[in-house]
Amino acid sequence: MSKIIRIGTRDSELALWQATTVQQKLEALGHDTTLIPIKSTGDQILDKPLYELGITGIFTKTLDVALLKGQIDIAVHSMKDVPTQLPKGIVQTAVLERAVTNDILVHKGLDFLESENIATIATGSLRRKAQWLHKYPHHNIVDLRGNVNSRILKLIENDWQGAIFAQAGLERIKLLPKDALELDWMIPAPAQGAMLVVALEKDAFSKEASHKLNHQDSEITTAIERDFLRTLEGGCTAPIGALAQIKNQSIYFEGSVFSLDGKQKVAIKKSSDLTDSSGFGKACAKELLEMGGDRLMKAIRNNQETVPSPGGEG
Structure with a gap:
């Protein structure tokens, strides 16, 4: 028996790109699907750093609730945003083949890296902030929130020297500048560059359908x-x-x-x-x-x- 697989996703351009990729792969296997975009709490509250919001899985919680309520059949996530402990009743069904894992710096010129002057770098990530300050302790870090598009716009509008992004995200929606600096010394977030599909543990149909998208090496490394x-x-x-x-x-x-x-x-x-x-x-x-x-x-x-x-x- 077949059914239309309802694919839950955040409504940012990057999240929709990821969900559409899963949709295309499922339809290529003969499944009928529909996308259901949902705005997450993390997308709605942009005036506080992530670590001050005090919500576990801030970008995934809304989709978890929709899944548990039966409003969607599977959810597609950036895997690095997913808490290591999934909610009871929800299981991992597939890790798609992983993209590049590294971080990059989108900048307005790199002369500041050779200077002792104070430079300002933007990021909403504690990991990126700490690693940047470890290498450049005299620099200033400012918080940067929002989806990828809005973060790039904020970089343009502010007097900052650069902002740090995951290369995979910018590549996926064709926003990666040609002169972006690869930060090959920065260790990425666990599971960065990977897309995760989850489903209800009791939903055998959706689990079996989406598991066919699993990439074994990516599953092992993440x-x-x-x-x-x-x-x-x-x-x-x-x-x-x-x-x-x-x-x-x-x-x-x-x-x-x-x-x-x-x-x-x-x-x-x-x-x-x-x-x-x-x-x-x-x-x-x-x-x-x-x-x-x-x-x-x-x-x-x-x-x-x-x-x-x-x-x-x-």
Whole structure:
């Protein structure tokens, strides 16, 4: 028996691009689909940094509710925005083939990088802020919120030297400037560049249909990164980066946690055989905690006692 698969998505241009990609792939498999755009809380509240909003999964919660209420059959997310613990009754069905993972700087000229003068860089991400300040401690960071289009407009309108974005997002909606600077030294957010599909655990039809879109290598690497994040975070938002890559049947992992001001850093690089991927992310996190990451995470939690986790970054 067939049915029309209702695809829930945020209503930003990037989110709609991602949902449309899933829609096209499902229809190519013979399924009937319809898109149902829904505005999330994270898109509605733009006057506060993400980490001050105190809502777990701020960009995914509205779609979770719609799914649990039976208003949609599947939801499509930027995987880095999804909390590591899915709501009860909702399951991961597919990770699409991952795009590029790195961050980039959209700028108005790069002379400031060679100067000792104070420059202003915009980002709404604690991870990007901490890593930028670790490398450029004399720079100033300002908060930047909104969808990708509005963030680029804010960069144009303000007297900032640059703003940090995920390369994948700008590429997907054809807004990547030719002169954007690849930040190859910045460790990305866990699961950055990946698209996630979720469905109700009890909905066998939607689970089976969407699982056919799953890309195994992308599923493995994002699982390692999210296990690393889950083991470290302990209920707080922290500047955590993680990247797992598969090369020649081996997994190469790099992870880090920074202090909120970027002055302190604990990092780890490990490799493992692909057959030993289960538990690898958790093991890397535990080793990093023993290297001093536990003290850093405790300091971050103490600093954020009144700032609960939003479960994602822009």
